[in-house]
Amino acid sequence: MSAFTPEEIQAILWKAADKLRGSVDSAQYKELMLGLIFLKFVSDAFDEHRNKLAKELAEDGVSDDRIGVFLEDRDEYTGAHVFWVPETARWSWIAANAKSQGVGKLLDEAMDAVMRENASLAGVLPxxxxxxxxxxxxxxxxFDLITDTRFGSTEDMPAQxxxxEVYEYFLNVFARAEGKKGGEFYTPQSVVxxxxxxxxxxxxxxxxxxxGSGGMLVQASKFIEAHGGRGHKADIAVYGQEVNERTWRLAKMNLAIHGIDGNLAVRWGDTLADDKHxxxxxxxxxxxPPFNMRDWARDESDVRWQYGVPPRSNANFAWLQHAVSKLADRGTAAIVLANSSHSSPRVEAExxxxxxxxxxxACMVALPPQLFRMxxxxxxxxFLTKDKSPPGCETPGRPARHNPFHRRQRNGRDG
Incomplete structure (x- = not known):
């Protein structure tokens, strides 16, 4: 059976989401849906690689007994950046045993098994x-509806x-369904x-x-792919932190789905109170970050407040100064804040x-109202930068390290 397009998958899974509507709240069915989508994907990707491996070995004249050994060698999968899926976590095995053993029980056990066998997914799956x-x-x-969906490669797109695309579509769907709360884990794609x-x-x-759910980090990886090709994904290393446990799990799955080996710390945590990096x-x-956050974990002696201690009533300038504290000597930053951050009085003004x-x-860009659900x-x-000078010499054969905010000299004066 050939793989489905993203649009076909979205149509099937939207029908699946409708089955849950009203029986569980939106935050809960977000976990159910995205967890099942992830498990179906890793199982399909495993089967796809397994079939490819079996075909190659048969063409090389390897005996059936030896082929069976190779097909159960986890290194054959992890070496190809495919998650190892133990037998009882494979979708086909669950489907064959669901009626006799209970699908809910088998799915929970499958999530456990996949996390146990893949260190990068430890503590992530619901x-x-x-x-x-x-x-x-x-x-x-x-489960039956998703069984009919194949997350394999198409002629135009790898399975990943x-x-x-399907995962991002549903993050958007669930953000809409949760309204204001959806803004806690999802940033509009146009802003990203x-x-x-x-x-x-x-x-x-x-x-x-x-x-949040990792949208900024995923988009950075897509930027690399668009401008340098998939072979250049390793040119960036991604780091993040998220305060909400459920959202942290979504982000970990989002990065894994996109093939990004990101560091989101070993657990969730409040960045302003407990910086994990x-x-x-x-x-x-x-x-x-959250707009105009009140009653945040304020410590007047924090070394990050180089330009003034932010007020307890608003964390906007705590986030800005945290960003500055994290910048390398030639680093740049883009931070989304409430519009009031450019005109707030008193301590923030200082x-x-x-x-x-x-x-x-470097500059500020005004965004229109009603972009955010929260x-x-x-x-x-x-947009912040520590160095507005032009880029220096770059490594031959690599894209020039571009500083979009450097000062251009015109006739010996700043432009």
């Missing part, structure tokens, strides 16, 4: 399918790209693209201190002035 408050009939119906395309992260370390110096910082006088602010107020993008 085990929510066999709970008392989840209808097992609904789970079985959902197909699933990546604007930030990434402006910073142009060709190579280096990319960091998001409020990463204390020694990181990034070439690019991108973030959409911090803003100090940052401008330190020549950290608020209808207009927002803006702060």
């Amino acid at each position: 085990k929510v399918f066999n709970r008392d408050d989840i209808s097992q009939q609904r789970v079985a119906e959902l 790209v197909v699933l990546g 693209r604007l930030a990434v395309e402006t910073l142009e992260p060709y190579n280096g370390r990319v960091y998001d201190p409020a990463c 204390p020694d990181l110096k990034a070439d690019f910082v991108m973030a959409n 911090i803003r002035q100090a940052m401008v006088e330190a020549d950290l602010v 608020t209808q107020i207009p927002a803006c993008l702060w």
